[in-house]
Amino acid sequence: MSMLEDYARVAGPDVVAQLRQLAAHLVGAKVVHVNSTRVGGGVAEILTKLVPLMEELGLQTRWEVINGEGEFFECTKAMHNTLQGNRIPIGDSLLRAYERTNAANADALGPVLKEADFVIVHDPQPAALLSHVPDRKGRWVWRCHIDASRPFRPVWKYLRKYVEPYDASIFSLAAFAQELPHPQYLIPPSIDPLSDKNVDLDTLEIKRVLEQYRIDPERPLISQVSRFDRFKDPIGVIEAYRIAKRSLPALQLVLAGGGATDDPEGETVLREVELAAQGDADTHVLLLPADAHREINALQRASDIVLQKSLREGFGLTVTEAMWKGKPVIGGNVGGIRLQVINHNTGFLVNTPEGAALRMRYLLHQPDRIRAMGEKAHKFVRDNFLVTRHLREYLTLMVALLHRAHDRIELS
Amino acid sequence: MLATEPTNSGGRIEPFSIKDCALVALATGKKARTLQEFRSEFERIEVASIYHHFWGGLLQPRFEEREFNNDFASWMGHSIHDLTLAERLAAVSPTEFTDLAALRREILDLIDARLDEAEHLLWTPATRQFEFVCSQIVVFDTEQRLHEPEDLAGAAANFSTSSIFYHFIDARRRTDSGRDDFSDWLAAFGPGFEALRKQLAGIDPYFGNLSELRDELARSFMSYFGGSSP
Numbered sequence: 179m180s181m182l183e184d185y186a187r188v189a190g191p192d193v194v195a196q197l198r199q200l201a202a203h204l205v206g207a208k209v210v211h212v213n214s215t216r217v218g219g220g221v222a223e224i225l226t227k228l229v230p231l232m233e234e235l236g237l238q239t240r241w242e243v244i245n246g247e248g249e250f251f252e253c254t255k256a257m258h259n260t261l262q263g264n265r266i267p268i269g270d271s272l273l274r275a276y277e278r279t280n281a282a283n284a285d286a287l288g289p290v291l292k293e294a295d296f297v298i299v300h301d302p303q304p305a306a307l308l309s310h311v312p313d314r315k316g317r318w319v320w321r322c323h324i325d326a327s328r329p330f331r332p333v334w335k336y337l338r339k340y341v342e343p344y345d346a347s348i349f350s351l352a353a354f355a356q357e358l359p360h361p362q363y364l365i366p367p368s369i370d371p372l373s374d375k376n377v378d379l380d381t382l383e384i385k386r387v388l389e390q391y392r393i394d395p396e397r398p399l400i401s402q403v404s405r406f407d408r409f410k411d412p413i414g415v416i417e418a419y420r421i422a423k424r425s426l427p428a429l430q431l432v433l434a435g436g437g438a439t440d441d442p443e444g445e446t447v448l449r450e451v452e453l454a455a456q457g458d459a460d461t462h463v464l465l466l467p468a469d470a471h472r473e474i475n476a477l478q479r480a481s482d483i484v485l486q487k488s489l490r491e492g493f494g495l496t497v498t499e500a501m502w503k504g505k506p507v508i509g510g511n512v513g514g515i516r517l518q519v520i521n522h523n524t525g526f527l528v529n530t531p532e533g534a535a536l537r538m539r540y541l542l543h544q545p546d547r548i549r550a551m552g553e554k555a556h557k558f559v560r561d562n563f564l565v566t567r568h569l570r571e572y573l574t575l576m577v578a579l580l581h582r583a584h585d586r587i588e589l590s
Numbered sequence: 591m592l593a594t595e596p597t598n599s600g601g602r603i604e605p606f607s608i609k610d611c612a613l614v615a616l617a618t619g620k621k622a623r624t625l626q627e628f629r630s631e632f633e634r635i636e637v638a639s640i641y642h643h644f645w646g647g648l649l650q651p652r653f654e655e656r657e658f659n660n661d662f663a664s665w666m667g668h669s670i671h672d673l674t675l676a677e678r679l680a681a682v683s684p685t686e687f688t689d690l691a692a693l694r695r696e697i698l699d700l701i702d703a704r705l706d707e708a709e710h711l712l713w714t715p716a717t718r719q720f721e722f723v724c725s726q727i728v729v730f731d732t733e734q735r736l737h738e739p740e741d742l743a744g745a746a747a748n749f750s751t752s753s754i755f756y757h758f759i760d761a762r763r764r765t766d767s768g769r770d771d772f773s774d775w776l777a778a779f780g781p782g783f784e785a786l787r788k789q790l791a792g793i794d795p796y797f798g799n800l801s802e803l804r805d806e807l808a809r810s811f812m813s814y815f816g817g818s819s820p
Contacts, residue, residue, distance in 0.1 A: 192748070192750040193750075195732075195750075196610055196612070196750055196752065199610060199730050199731075199732060200612055200728070200730060202730075203730065349617065352615075352617045352721035352723050353719070353721055355617035355619065355721075357619055361616055362616060362617040362619070363614055363615065363616055363617075364614075364615040364616060364617055364723060365614065365615075570612050571612070571614050573612070574612040574613065574614040574726070574728050575614050577728045578614060578726045578728060584726070585638050585724070585725070585726050585727070586726070586727050586729070587726065587727070587728045587729065588729045589728065589729060589730040589731070590731070
C-alpha cells in the first residue's frame with residue numbers, strides 16, 4: 179500500500195485525491211528542501227514525511243542538510259533566540275562562521291541548488307545559501323518556523339539582507355511576518371498521524387513505558403514534552419505543578435525532551451531543570467534519545483492533561499500532537515499555540531504558572547470536561563493540522579509561484 | 591469565467607465540470623493596534639483581504655464553533671473588547687451585498703456609528719493586533735462531469751468541501767450572475783428547475799461550515815430529485 183493510501187484512511191480519500199490533482203501540475207519538478215538537522219525538532223519531523231510524500235506525488239524531491247561546526251551552531255542558536263526576542267548582539271566572529279559555513283555548503287550543494295525548480299530553505303541556518311548561488315534557475319522560498327513577531331532588530335537587519343532576494347517566504351502565522359519585498363505566505367506546520375509519535379498505541383505498550391520510568395498509572399499525570407529550552411519555560415511548569423500539587427497531592431509531572439544536534443544550550447537548561455526538580459519523587463525529568471518517538475507518544479497518551487507553557491513559540495507541534503491524542507492542552511498564550519488552543523474549548527491559554535495551576539486543578543476535578551475538550555481537540559487537528567493539509571498548501575504555493583502570484587489561478 | 595458555462599449550443603447543454611480549489615494565505619503587511627488604525631487600514635485594504643476575512647477563512651485552519659463568524663467581529667470582541675461592535679459586525683451577512691465595496695462601506699458605517707456612541711474606542715489599544723491577510727486561490731479540474739441535473743443528487747455528497755466552496759461560494763464573486771454555479775447550470779435547462787433554484791437561493795452559506803453546507807446541498811438535491819425528474 180502506498181503512503182498516500184495510508185493517509186487517505188486517516189484524512190479521507192477526498193483529501194488525497196485533491197493532492198494528486200494539484201500535484202499533477204507539478205509532476206517532474208525538482209524540489210530541494212534544505213535545513214540544518216536530520217533529527218530532533220519539528221522541522222526535521224515534518225520533512226521526514228513531507229519529502230517522501232512529495233516524491234510519491236511525482237515531484238523529484240531531495241532533502242539536504244547543511245554541515246557546520248560549533249561556532250556556526252552557536253551563531254544560529256543565537257539567531258534563533260534573538261529572532262524570538264532575546265536582545266543579545268551576535269559577535270562578528272560568530273557571524274563570519276555563519277557566512278563561511280553557508281559558503282562552504284553552497285559549494286558542496288552547488289549543482290543540486292542551481293538546477294532545482296524549487297528550493298525551500300528552512301529557518302535562518304541555511305538562509306545565506308542563496309547569496310552563493312547567483313546562477314540559480316528555480317524559485318527560492320525561505321521558510322521561517324520561528325516566532326519572529328518581535329525580533330531583536332540588529333540581528334533581523336543582518337539576516338534580512340539574505341532573505342530579501344528570495345522569491346517568497348513562509349511564516350506560520352501572520353503575526354510572525356516581517357516587511358519583505360516578496361510575497362509572504364502563511365502556512366501553519368502539521369503533524370504526521372501515522373508516525374511512531376502519533377499512531378495509536380495499545381494500553382500494554384503505554385503501561386510498559388510508565389513502568390520503565392516509574393510513573394504510577396493510577397495517579398493523575400500532567401506532562402510537557404519539548405526541548406530543554408528556556409523559551410519552553412520548563413521551570414515555570416515545575417512551579418505550576420507545585421502550586422497545583424498543594425491541592426492535588428497525588429499529582430505527577432513528566433518533563434520529557436530530547437536533544438537536537440543544532441541546539442548547544444540544551445544541556446545547560448536541562449541541568450537547571452534537574453536542579454529545580456530535585457527532592458520531588460513525582461517530578462520526572464526525562465532526557466530521551468532523538469528516536470524515542472513511541473515513548474513520547476505513550477507519555478502523552480498516559481497524561482490526563484498536556485502542558486506547553488512556552489513564553490515564545492513558533493507553532494508548538496507538541497500541542498498538536500497532544501490534541502491529536504485527545505488531550506486538552508494548557509498552553510502559553512503565545513505564537514502558534516493561540517491558533518490551536520481555543521480557550522475553554524480545546525484547552526486553556528495561560529500567562530503565568532499560577533494560571534496554569536488553576537486550570538490543572540479545574541480540569542483534574544472534572545474528568546468529563548477533560549474528555550469533552552479532548553474530543554474537540556482531536557477533531558480540530560484532524561480537520562486542520564495534519565501533514566496532508568500542509569502538503570496541499572506547499573503544492574498550492576508552488577503552483578502560485580510558477581504563475582507569478584496572481585490572486586486567482588485557473589489550471590486547465 | 592463561469593466554471594460550468596451552461597451554453598445551449600445546438601440544443602446540447604454543456605456538462606457540469608466539477609472543479610476543485612486550494613487556497614493559500616498571504617500576509618498583507620497591514621496591521622492595526624487600535625480601532626482607529628483598523629478603520630484607516632480597512633478603508634484602503636485590497637478587497638481580496640475583505641474577501642479572505644469573510645469567506646476565505648472557511649478553507650483555512652480555524653475552529654468551527656466560533657463565537658463570532660467573521661474575523662473583524664472576532665477582533666472587536668476579543669482584542670478591542672467591545673462586544674457591541676462585535677455583535678453588530680457578526681450580524682453582517684456578506685451574501686446580502688452586491689459586491690465587496692458595498693460590504694466595506696457597511697462595515698465602515700457600523701464602525702463610525704459605534705465611534706459616535708463611544709469615542710474612547712478610538713484610542714483603546716487592542717490586546718492583540720489585527721493582521722490583514724489575503725489569499726491566492728488555485729482552481730483545478732477534477733475531470734468529473736455531471737451530464738443531467740439528476741446527477742447532482744448522487745454526486746453532491748461526494749464533493750470535497752473546497753469544491754463546494756468553489757461552486758457555491760466563490761461563484762458569487764466570480765460570475766456575472768452573482769449566483770452559485772449549480773443554479774446557473776440548472777437555469778440552462780429552462781424553467782423546469784425554478785423551484786430547485788429557489789431552494790438553493792435560500793441556503794445561507796455564511797453561517798456554518800463547509801461540511802454542513804455540503805450536507806445541506808446534498809439533502810436538497812436528494813429530496814428534489816427523490817425518484818422522479820421534473
